[in-house]
Amino acid sequence: MGTVVxxxxxxxxxxxxxxxxxxxxxxxxxxxxxxxxxxxxxxxIGAYATWWAGAEAGLSFWLAVPFGTLVGTAAAVLLELFLxxxxxxxxxxxxxxxxxxxxxxxxxxxxxWGADARPFPQPALLSGTWHVLGATVPVNRFVLVAAAALxxxxxxxxLARTRYGLIVRAGVEDRAMVTALGIDVRKAFTLVFALGGAxxxxxxxxxxxxxxxxxxxxxxxxxxxxxxxxxxxxxxSVTGAAAASVGVGLVQQFANYYTGAGLGDLSVVVLLAVLLxxxxxxxxxRLA
Amino acid sequence: MTSSPLSSPSSVPSSSSSSQxxxxxxxxxxxxxxxxxxxxxxxxxxxxxxxxAGVTALLGRNGAGKTTTVxxxxxxxxxxxxxxxxxxxxxxxxxxxxxxxxxGYAPEDRGIxxxxxxxxxxxxxxxxxPGGGGAGEPDYALVHELFPELKQRAGQLxxxxxGGQQQMVAIGRTLLNRNRLIIADEPxxxxxxxxxxxxAEVLARAAEAVPxxxxxxxxxxxxxxxxxxxxxxxxxxxxxxxxxxxxADEEAARRLLGVGSRHPLAGGLRSAASPAAPAITAEVxx
Numbered sequence: 001m002g003t004v005v006x007x008x009x010x011x012x013x014x015x016x017x018x019x020x021x022x023x024x025x026x027x028x029x030x031x032x033x034x035x036x037x038x039x040x041x042x043x044x045i046g047a048y049a050t051w052w053a054g055a056e057a058g059l060s061f062w063l064a065v066p067f068g069t070l071v072g073t074a075a076a077v078l079l080e081l082f083l084x085x086x087x088x089x090x091x092x093x094x095x096x097x098x099x100x101x102x103x104x105x106x107x108x109x110x111x112x113w114g115a116d117a118r119p120f121p122q123p124a125l126l127s128g129t130w131h132v133l134g135a136t137v138p139v140n141r142f143v144l145v146a147a148a149a150l151x152x153x154x155x156x157x158x159l160a161r162t163r164y165g166l167i168v169r170a171g172v173e174d175r176a177m178v179t180a181l182g183i184d185v186r187k188a189f190t191l192v193f194a195l196g197g198a199x200x201x202x203x204x205x206x207x208x209x210x211x212x213x214x215x216x217x218x219x220x221x222x223x224x225x226x227x228x229x230x231x232x233x234x235x236x237s238v239t240g241a242a243a244a245s246v247g248v249g250l251v252q253q254f255a256n257y258y259t260g261a262g263l264g265d266l267s268v269v270v271l272l273a274v275l276l277x278x279x280x281x282x283x284x285x286r287l288a
Numbered sequence: 289m290t291s292s293p294l295s296s297p298s299s300v301p302s303s304s305s306s307s308q309x310x311x312x313x314x315x316x317x318x319x320x321x322x323x324x325x326x327x328x329x330x331x332x333x334x335x336x337x338x339x340x341a342g343v344t345a346l347l348g349r350n351g352a353g354k355t356t357t358v359x360x361x362x363x364x365x366x367x368x369x370x371x372x373x374x375x376x377x378x379x380x381x382x383x384x385x386x387x388x389x390x391x392g393y394a395p396e397d398r399g400i401x402x403x404x405x406x407x408x409x410x411x412x413x414x415x416x417x418p419g420g421g422g423a424g425e426p427d428y429a430l431v432h433e434l435f436p437e438l439k440q441r442a443g444q445l446x447x448x449x450x451g452g453q454q455q456m457v458a459i460g461r462t463l464l465n466r467n468r469l470i471i472a473d474e475p476x477x478x479x480x481x482x483x484x485x486x487x488a489e490v491l492a493r494a495a496e497a498v499p500x501x502x503x504x505x506x507x508x509x510x511x512x513x514x515x516x517x518x519x520x521x522x523x524x525x526x527x528x529x530x531x532x533x534x535x536a537d538e539e540a541a542r543r544l545l546g547v548g549s550r551h552p553l554a555g556g557l558r559s560a561a562s563p564a565a566p567a568i569t570a571e572v573x574x
Binding site: 085163166167169170174177178179180181182183184185247 | 461
């Protein structure tokens with residue numbers, strides 16, 4: 001029983017991390033048709049900025065996380081404005097450019113801080129464990145789940161209640177028609193990139209808690225599963241991504257524990273294949 | 289103005305006086321509009337004047353380039369040429385800035401957002417917000433007066449509406465803002481006859497306040513609404529002039545529009561034609 005609870009909590013924590021990356025990825029793809037292979041780099045930037053602020057600059061953890069998130073958001077906005085935007089009419093080059101950033105950022109981080117994992121500052125409040133139904137669960141799992149739940153709620157409110165949310169929902173359906181109503185949809189692009197970058201960078205910061213350290217390849221490793229989540233959840237659907245994140249995180253944890261290490265990762269891909277055969281458009285097939 | 293087709297785009301007079309039945313400056317003036325998509329020349333020289341009042345029709349067979357012309361004016365496809373709306377040059381502007389010059393656009397596929405409610409579809413079209421082109425307060429009173437159903441169905445997802453209701457949303461969006469011009473691309477396509485009459489009624493009413501550029505295959509409707517028209521053949525303007533005159537000229541109508549016995553709308557055209565005008569019934573070879 002204890003094992004099941006622990007695996008569930010860890011799986012949910014991992015799923016929450018996936019959701020932090022996948023929600024932005026999904027909105028960006030849904031609205032802009034951009035497969036942002038640089039999204040893992042945004043997570044890494046957030047993780048390293050948080051680590052740097054906490055461990056090197058001596059900021060408290062509670063300031064380091066907003067700092068890291070802010071740096072990741074800024075990186076996302078710059079990426080959209082200066083790399084993605086000039087290439088809208090050349091989607092192939094756009095993919096290559098994001099792949100390039102996705103490779104360059106980890107290399108840059110490695111060049112500056114080395115390839116070894118750096119221990120991540122753990123505030124006392126979040127480094128303990130909680131006893132839940134006979135299991136001893138690290139607190140940071142719950143922090144991740146709470147952050148992901150808050151993000152889901154925020155994104156849903158944004159999409160449902162604000163004018164830009166309306167523009168994003170409409171743009172996911174038919175971008176050209178949104179411009180034909182007199183709306184500068186590029187502003188929504190930048191906003192979505194900023195939101196996605198913020199979520200990914202927060203994922204990087206909180207992922208540091210989860211893994212206990214940061215390393216240059218972390219973002220890229222998570223990105224693969226985030227893509228799986230986006231495809232399963234239905235491109236452009238935030239709620240679908242949330243459901244798929246939970247599923248992927250849990251399946252991965254349980255399969256890795258009860259079968260062999262590595263089979264959990266494989267089972268996720270099998271899960272994706274089965275889902276696409278049964279429901280080709282993903283879990284929801286539409287937004288929100 | 290004669291109803292003979294113009295031999296080449298260059299022979300189309302660039303001054304509006306000879307092509308417009310009214311002496312007034314055209315509201316929208318398009319000259320030598322060209323569109324190339326993926327190396328294919330879709331339009332090679334479209335000239336078009338929209339009268340400053342009433343309905344101007346854009347006619348032509350399927351594939352003649354009517355929808356592309358409209359999209360090029362809107363800035364939805366890359367284009368070259370001159371596009372002037374009330375003195376402002378639009379040909380280098382992206383779509384959202386073209387619209388902010390005061391154009392309401394109801395596209396061929398209606399452009400409804402299926403996952404949004406009726407109210408959200410309309411709200412999205414509001415341009416009164418800062419940066420929206422200063423279109424003033426959205427005129428919901430007018431839209432709901434013309435389409436009371438849109439008020440009743442405000443909370444319904446637009447994707448669950450009938451085709452006619454979706455067309456009401458599409459036209460309603462163009463009436464929400466104080467526009468200079470409304471462009472409606474085949475607004476009656478695929479609608480039941482009763483709904484076609486309703487849409488025609490609304491277009492006629494809208495045209496009393498705002499000039500309309502109407503792309504339409506239903507020639508009975510065109511005859512009823514449109515004062516002047518332009519006819520496209522193979523991506524070029526082949527004819528401009530008075531609509532009634534063109535439709536009364538059996539030979540020209542057949543040659544330009546392909547109207548004949550095999551045309552499903554020929555019957556409608558005949559019944560709509562005034563008794564004085566010869567009915568277009570021609571038994572044409574394909």
